[in-house]
Structure formats: C-alpha cells, structure tokens
C-alpha cells in the first residue's frame with residue numbers, strides 16, 4: 001500500500017470539496033483531493049443542471065400549449081421524448097466536461113481516486129491502495145437519495161433522479177414519491193412533457209414550503225395540473241408484469257394504479273455512513289453525524305471539517321461553495337480557526353410558478369419575535385404584469401418586525417420568484433427596513449410592483465409610515 005503524508009486531505013471532489021481544495025492549496029502544496037467515484041459533481045451530473053434542462057423543455061411545451069389563450073395557434077403539440085432526453089444529456093455533458101477538465105488539470109500528486117475511510121483521526125485508507133496521513137481533513141462527501149424500504153418493492157422499476165437523466169425516451173407514466181423539491185420539480189416537468197404523473201406525499205407538505213397559506217395555494221395550483229396525493233398512506237407496492245402497482249389510501253378511500261416507474265424523491269442522506277467515521281474520534285449525535293459548527297465548519301475542537309451536503313445543514317449549491325471556502329480557509333490556517341460569512345438563506349424551486357424562500361421562515365419569525373411581527377401579502381391573481389404575460393397565479397408573503405420595521409424574510413409561490421427572491425434576500429442581508437425597501441424605485445408594469453403591494457400591506461400592518469389612502473394614485477394600473 002502506498003503511503004502519503006499531507007497537510008490537508010479533502011474527501012470528495014464535488015463543489016464543496018473542489019472549492020475547499022482551491023482555498024487550502026493557497027497555503028500548502030502538500031494537499032490531496034480524494035474522489036471515490038467520478039469527477040463532475042452532483043450539481044452538473046445528476047442535480048441542478050440536468051433537472052433544469054428537463055424543466056426547460058417542459059416549460060416550452062407548456063408555453064406552446066397555452067399559446068391559444070393569446071390568440072396564437074401553433075397547432076397540436078407533440079413531445080418527442082427521445083429528442084428531449086438527448087438534449088438533456090448533450091447539454092448536461094457540456095456542463096460536466098469543464099468540471100472534469102479542471103479536476104484533471106490538477107497536479108497528479110494532488111489527486112487520488114478511491115473511496116476514503118478513516119483508520120484513525122489522522123489516517124485515511126483510500127481504495128485498497130493508499131494510506132494518507134493528514135494534519136487536517138475536510139469531509140465533503142455530499143449526499144445520496146434516501147429510499148424508504150417499501151419503495152424497494154418496485155424492484156427494477158425503482159428509479160432516482162440520477163436514472164431519469166439517463167433515460168433514452170420518456171416513459172408513459174411515473175409515480176413520484178416525495179413532494180419535496182426534487183419531486184415537485186421533476187414531477188411537474190414530466191407531467192408537462194406528457195408523462196402521466198401522480199405525486200405521492202405523506203404529510204401534506206410541498207417542496208419545503210413552510211408558510212401554510214403559500215403551501216395551500218401551491219398545492220391547489222399543482223393539483224389542477226397533475227395528480228397530487230399529498231397525504232397518502234401507501235399500502236402496497238408490487239412489481240407487476242406491466243410496471244409498478246401501487247395501492248394507497250387517501251381521504252378514507254383505497255386506490256390502486258399501475259405506473260411504468262416509481263421515482264423515489266424522498267429526501268437525501270449524507271454520505272457519512274460509509275466513512276468509518278467512528279474511527280475519527282469525533283463526537284457524534286444519535287444519528288451518527290459528527291457535531292460541527294456551521295460558522296467554522298469545524299467538528300468540535302478537532303482538525304476535521306465538514307462542508308457541503310454531507311453536513312445536511314443547507315444542502316444547496318451556493319451554500320456548498322461557501323462552505324468549501326470556509327472549510328478550506330480554516331483547514332489552511334488551523335489551529336487559527338475563524339467564523340466564515342454565512343449569507344442570508346435563499347432557496348428557489350424551479351416549478352412553474354416557482355417557489356422561493358428568503359431569510360427567516362414563518363416558524364423562525366414566530367420563534368424569534370413571538371407576537372411582535374406582521375405579515376404582508378399579495379396575490380398574483382390580479383397583478384398587472386403577471387396578468388399581461390398569463391402567469392397570474394400565486395402568493396407572496398413578507399414578514400417584518402414591529403417597532404424596528406426590519407424586513408425579516410419571505411415565502412413566495414409565483415411568477416419570476418427566482419428574481420424576486422434575490423431582490424428580497426439582498427434586502428434581508430443588508431438589514432433593510434420595510435420603509436427603506438419602499439423608498440426604492442419600482443418600474444411599471446413589472447412583477448416587482450406586486451412585491452411593493454405586499455410591502456405596503458406589511459408596512460400598514462406594522463403601523464409604520466403613511467396611512468395608505470384608497471387605491472394607489474401614484475401607481476400605474478394593475479399593480
């Protein structure tokens with residue numbers, strides 16, 4: 001077995017691991033980045049990018065189908081599943097290629113392929129070929145789909161997101177289990193591409209939406225488009241001759257249906273369990289996860305750091321990159337460990353309408369402010385710009401603190417949420433008050449005018465600023 005001694009070992013060449021490597025490398029050349037499977041990252045290979053490519057095709061189909069409402073008659077819409085999937089894979093490969101190239105451009109001494117396991121707190125065995133002794137270690141091993149036992153009864157018809165992007169053609173029906181972020185995005189996209197979809201959940205949740213009013217609005221909207229069983233009790237899953245037969249109970253009735261595939265989108269589990277983490281000498285919680293500080297990414301008082309999806313704190317791409325940076329810097333400067341800057345929480349779900357969350361969620365607001373907060377809202381049903389473009393569905397709810405007027409956060413289901421959410425996240429991060437936000441310019445006619453309406457409602461409920469008069473004399477029509 002080869003033996004290597006390094007200052008810093010990074011386990012996992014995903015987004016967090018690659019950024020951590022880049023940062024730590026500034027301080028030392030005695031560094032190794034270990035990858036257990038293949039280069040290319042979850043985001044580019046099986047995550048953010050291929051999912052958005054599939055969604056983009058679905059959006060085109062949906063737009064064309066809706067053209068009639070504008071008096072434009074494009075004719076019958078046909079979806080060629082093989083071409084849709086070919087484009088997804090071709091463009092996906094274009095995103096993966098530069099990531100692989102940048103990995104391959106690293107000095108050979110800095111790269112190691114093989115699954116890493118802890119032998120003790122400083123020693124790792126990689127594959128069965130190399131033993132690495134490291135002064136500091138960064139765990140950046142990401143996560144993988146979590147599949148509840150009952151779903152495994154679908155046998156060879158059980159798929160996860162990774163498999164979907166390898167499909168050569170679209171199937172005719174899919175049962176999507178898990179109405180979380182992945183289930184909502186892929187479920188709606190497949191439905192819009194002509195696949196018969198039913199989305200199964202257990203607790204009535206949807207895409208991580210915390211604000212009940214927004215969640216109800218989103219559930220109602222999606223249920224009009226495809227079958228959603230948000231509170232279903234799955235009784236039986238069987239591999240039938242023609243696919244997967246599912247028996248479930250809902251609203252006091254029992255149902256049975258057969259689908260080509262069962263897509264498990266039932267959450268993700270951190271890749272910590274195959275690391276022999278018990279040998280690392282870290283304090284573990286009751287689920288076997290090392291305790292860590294989200295600001296320094298350091299595990300206890302140790303020389304070991306955890307960044308990205310593996311720590312299960314903020315499993316999003318931009319957070320993985322930020323955490324890689326913090327962990328890399330701290331591994332480089334250890335034992336002088338510093339708190340890194342954590343940004344305002346921001347999450348976007350690429351359904352249509354999109355879903356977004358910014359800053360504190362409604363439960364965190366209640367916990368922090370008790371009764372000292374107010375909620376403003378706007379429905380997009382009558383919002384001018386949204387009506388013009390035929391996207392007038394959804395609800396935005398904004399939260400502010402009594403007394404200070406501080407803008408705390410927002411939850412949105414509605415048009416252009418990816419853009420509105422950035423605007424609002426920047427305001428939270430800049431610690432702006434609702435009054436200050438209302439002093440900003442708002443063009444006409446734009447979706448942001450709906451944001452202004454929600455903020456005015458909030459300002460009024462906070463009893464701050466001028467008492468609003470009837471209507472809005474200074475606004476254009478349909479705000």
Ligand SMILES: Cc1cc2nc3c(=O)[nH]c(=O)nc-3n(C[C@H](O)[C@H](O)[C@H](O)COP(=O)(O)OP(=O)(O)OC[C@H]3O[C@@H](n4cnc5c(N)ncnc54)[C@H](O)[C@@H]3O)c2cc1C
Nearest residue numbers: 012014015016036042047048116141142308309315316317
């Ligand atoms: C379908 C889907 C869609 C998504 N869409 C979005 C989106 O639109 N926006 C967004 O912000 N986020 C999205 N995400 C989340 C985003 O992809 C992740 O947050 C991000 O990729 C996590 O990066 P990471 O570096 O932590 O993990 P990864 O990129 O998964 O990297 C971990 C690496 O560690 C390796 N590894 C694991 N164990 C070992 C070991 N023992 N030894 C050596 N190597 C090991 C793995 O092979 C892997 O290469 C999506 C995720 C999915 C699944």
Ligand SMILES: NC(=O)c1ccc[n+]([C@@H]2O[C@H](COP(=O)([O-])OP(=O)(O)OC[C@H]3O[C@@H](n4cnc5c(N)ncnc54)[C@H](O)[C@@H]3O)[C@@H](O)[C@H]2O)c1
Nearest residue numbers: 148178179180181182183200201265266267268315348349
């Ligand atoms: N747009 C984005 O930013 C984006 C897109 C996709 C994924 N992601 C990231 O990936 C993470 C994982 O996504 P996910 O959708 O797998 O997880 P999730 O935690 O968002 O959702 C999992 C869902 O599965 C449900 N569930 C669990 N067991 C079930 C069962 N037996 N039957 C039916 N439903 C069941 C849960 O109640 C939950 O609603 C997300 O939290 C997010 O961080 C982000």
